[in-house]
Amino acid sequence: MKSGKLDHILKTHHRDAYLWARQCCSFDEEMAKDVLQQTYLKILEGQAKLKDESKAKTWLFSIIRYTAIDELRKAGKVVSLMDSYDPIEIIEEIDGTNYEEIIKMLPEMQREVILMVFYHQMTIAQSAEILQIGLGTARTHYDRGKKKLKELITKVQIQEEYGK
């Protein structure tokens, strides 16, 4: 693919790519910027090649995710690629508008699938591709993530209403 076209694709998805990088880096803005730079470098140096132009966003999100995992590992924040079904309980009171903190309470894979589907308007199949897991597994993460997030939102709302 010509570098001009690749440049255009990256520019088109730049905003979404940044937001996704931020979400992959536990909402750490500086780390997200680094991850994005590294991602673009990987792409422009030809370490990552786009084969199907129609899957540009999926491809870009996948590179961002793996670059973020590497960065988190370097920073000592070890992230398991494996599934985690363990429910995370609310320990302290959270502001209902602190969406990022609420999202962070979901297990890793569930959080990623939910963000891709609801925030980035992707399909479960696309999410499965980005996470490099089977469609069935992605669907399970999606269902559990949805259920868990609903519970969390309700719990936070109740906390706000009745003051813990």
Next chain:
Amino acid sequence: MENDEQLEKFFAQMKKQDEQLETPAFPEVKTRKFGFWIPAGIAASMSLAFLFVQEPTPVESVSPEVVIITLQEDEHQNQQFTIEESTFLDTWESPTASLLTEY
């Protein structure tokens, strides 16, 4: 997508909040392209340097390899030496050839 209103509302509000986030500038990447002018310039400089550095090779004059010294008598019976330089010898006579005939 049954009963996802609560989630959709949640993410709509989250997105609205994220609108405040400033997107970092898209990095300008300078591609390392070798255009026509760079190799052309290198070739031109090299050919110029070749012309200036190259010394003219001196044309070697053919040095005489043979010196012919002959003893000749002129009309007054005086003996004279004539010395000639040549690259080749028409005839060659051994300096001791006279011994063979005169002996």
